[in-house]
Amino acid sequence: MSNASIGIFDSGVGGLSVLREIERLLPNESLLYVADSGHVPYGEKSADHIRERSRAITGFLLDQGAKAVVVACNTATAAAVAELREQFSVPIVGMEPAVKPAAAATRSGAVGVLATTGTLQSARFAALLDRFAGSVRVYTQPCPGLVELIEAGELSGPRVTAMLREFSAPLIEAGCDTIILGCTHYPFVRPILETVVPEGTSIIDTGAAVARQLAARLAQRDLLSQGPAAQTRFWSSGEPKALEQALPALWRGNAAVLQLSF
Structure with a gap:
């Protein structure tokens, strides 16, 4: 079982930012990636729809032999x-x-969160603020349309720059010196964000922390692979060719993408 694969899924290509961190930390692990691009963006979908998709995709990954x-x-x-x-x-x-590392990092006492509407409205996010924000002021900013641009492969240019400038402006005006990327798609436009926020602004995402948490959970169950890793496999519920074309820019090379038929 330790040499079985790890399954990873996202509403689209955003989870590739997490996949890269898992590959970096756990190079002996074989990986399976599902992009639910036929249902992107999750941030504008109902919680019931997201739960239904998450159950179905998790079941599919387990059918493919995923150990986590x-x-x-x-x-x-x-x-x-x-x-x-x-x-x-x-x-x-x-x-x-x-939220926790951002609260520790801020010097001004103000932290901004860029995320989807669905994340910001969730009870889980509210509980996270209650648990970790403490006396730090947290300002949230939904980013409608940004996921769709990234899904289309638009990682730079005037539209992305204008959108990031618009979304970050209220956070900067509120005195935020630390900004959390609250969506796995957003690290792909981090270079552009860094050009529109003040120099010295800390930008934090959680891909590396998730990889560390995964490693710890696997170690607890004696499930860490000794390798060698098998070829990473990809599926998409949208157009597989679109994901194939995105992989060289967002991952580390080319790979075939299979159709997810549900």
């Missing part, structure tokens, strides 16, 4: 991870906006 599943999506984590952990016996690792 990473929900590489903040919105799906907020909506579905508790139910997935109740229903499935394998380790389920989710995402959380990095």
